[in-house]
Amino acid sequence: MSGNESKKLQEIEKLQKRVISGSLSRREFMRAAAVMGLAAAAPALYAKAAHAKPKKGGHYRVGLPAANTGDNMDTATNSDNFMITMAQGSVRNCVTEVDANGKAIPELAESLEPSADAATWTVKVRKGVVFHSGKTLDADDIIASIEHHRGEGSKSAAKSVAESMGEIKKDDANTIIFKLKSGNADFPFLLSDYHITIGAADKSGKVDWMAGDGTGPYSIKTFEPGVRAHLVRNPNYFKADEGNFDEATLLALNDANARMNAMSTGQVDAIARCDLKTAKLLGKKPGVEVLETEGTKHYTYPMDVRQKPFNDNNVRMALKLGMDRKVFIDTVLRGYGALGNDHPIGASQNYHASDLPQRKYDPDKAKWHLKQAGMSSLDVEMSASDAAFAGAVDATQLYAESLKPAGINLTVKRVSDDGYWSNVWMKVPWSASYWSGRPTADWMFTIGWKAGGNWTETFWDHKRFEELLVKGRAELDEAKRSAIYKEMQSICRDEGGSVIPCFVKSVDAASDKLGRPAKLAGNFELDGCRSVARWWFL
Known part of the structure; x- marks a missing residue:
């Protein structure tokens, strides 16, 4: 074999690995093969990679956020990435x-x-x-x-x-x-x-x-809440193409910088929720791939509408109008997101109310709403932690700056990451939050907005919204159902208790030695929090 042929073979093998890992499409493979003069052989070379079966073996190490010392295997109380990955994504x-x-x-x-x-x-x-x-x-x-x-x-x-x-x-x-x-x-x-x-x-x-018993691809060997979990493969798992690693270690890395460092230095094979400020730099490191996935995730600032001053919708409207969403996305998300409109249904979802006017930054109109509430200015406090979402404290400080021209003085109270979801969220009048979203409008409205729900973070109770929730669920006519869900989005936007500045891409990172499906699930980070189950080593 000549040196040139050997080089071509090495390049083709690299391309095939990218096909297997899911980072190269068929069109991209064909184009690259043609450039190398292998257009005739390209279909067969691509097919060999595309139909390669996941390999068994290896020890997968993944760095995850949102772990707490109070975590446990009762999934009724699980709330975020670490436990979703462990419970639903691995053990059950x-x-x-x-x-x-x-x-x-x-x-x-x-x-x-x-x-x-x-x-x-x-x-x-x-x-x-x-x-x-x-x-x-x-x-x-x-x-x-x-x-x-x-x-x-x-x-x-x-x-x-x-x-x-x-x-x-x-x-x-x-x-x-x-x-x-x-x-x-x-x-x-x-x-x-x-x-x-x-x-x-x-x-x-x-x-x-x-x-901790389950039917999932892995059983629990050891579990230290808030620290790590060590899992071993279930040899009797019913899905032949999943549960490919011999072992998996889930490391609790709540700090974004710690996750990025662990990925950069090879201490882990993948991480969820890259620090967006340095994600592009991480992607330039040999052997690391940054993964961007569109989904339903959105950041929120929920107010307890039972408490003053948030029980006045004019105050809520002032706080919504005082959010500079474009600056928020450009600064906090580094462009990895889209404008939010103070309701939880994203542009990629069925029944999205695309005809609703996009709320714009308008401090003068915010002042007007304060005046309607009988106020010339407003002093208010919000609790925030980076456990809510990466960079939440800095993001909330940015929000505070945008509120000042409206006469609103927002004091940002930084609180501990540990126990944030159990001790702060829904326990204080105003806090930073995030939702991974849900695949359907009914599900999102039911779990996050329905009156009396355990996760209705604004404690909102709106008679018309409740009527529409029941009506929309039972309506089988698509046009009528669409109209119902669009009205519900309008009610959330104009009367709800949550400021929703943006929808966010999931930005994760993984070793190029990992194989994964050609298309990743976008309902949660790292393939729907199922990388432990669905991925493999090449």
Whole structure:
């Protein structure tokens, strides 16, 4: 083999690795091969890479944010990246999962069949699935796991979602009938909620959540909350193309600089939530790839509308108009985002109200609203931590500057990262927050905006919104359903208690020695928080 041919072979192998890792499209491969004079052989060379099966083996190390010393395996209270990755993404499964195309597909279910009005759903349980403890999955496990989130006294973040599932009955060992309170064409999505993972039920119909038993691709070897988790492969996992690593270590790296340093120095194989200020620089380092994924994530500043001064909508409008969204995106996100309009449905989602006027920075109009509230100026405090989102403290300081011309003095109170979600968020009148979003409008409105919901972060209760939420869920006519959800977005925008400045791309990083699907899920960071399950070493 000549030196030139050897060089071509090496270049082709590099391109094939990029195809396998998901970072090179078919068109890009064909173009590069043609430049090397290999146009005729390109289709076969591409096919060899595209159809390569994931390899088994290796120890995957991933640096993750949002870990807390109070974390545990009761997914009812899980709230962010570390525990989503560990619980839903590694140790357990849900009845359905959201794929890279944003569709709800069966996971622990074999099938889901609706009635004509979508008010009754028949779910067939996947046969042959075994828990790490050796118990075989059946209908009782799924019913017990869902019931854990329902009823009076439930502290689950998925309480409102689980209660919307209506009456649940076991038809036989592998069949469950859901009789919803009203029709819901989006019902399969609700069964993918990361809080509603499936545990093994005992004879009394209860699940020992702290035991950490699951059906997922990995079982727990050790778990130090707020520090790390060491997982080992489940040899009996029911998905042949997942659970490829022999072991996985999840490292709690809440500080963005610590994550970036760990990735840069090779201490980890991947990280979630790059520091956007230095993401491009990290991507220039040999062996590191920066991954950008469009999704539904958005940053929020929720106000407790039960408390003064936030119980006055004129004050809320002043605070919305005092946000300079363009400067926020350019400065905080370094361009990795899009304008928010004070409602939680992004431009890429179905039923997005694109005809709603985009709210612009207008300190004079903000002053007018303050005047309507009987104020000439306003002093207010917000609690913020970088646990809310990367750079949240600096971002909130930037927001404070944009409020000054409106006569609003915002004091930013920096609080501890540890315990932020349990001790600060929804415990103080105003704080920084973020949402990964949800694939459907109904789901997002139900979990984050419905009156009385455990995660309704503004404690909002709007009669018309509540009526539309029920109506939209049952409406099967697409045009009518679209009109309902657009009206709901308008109500959130103009009367809701949250400032939503932007929608955000997920920006993560991974070693080029890792293989991954050609398309990554965008519902959470690192392939929907499932990199441990779905990725492999090349």
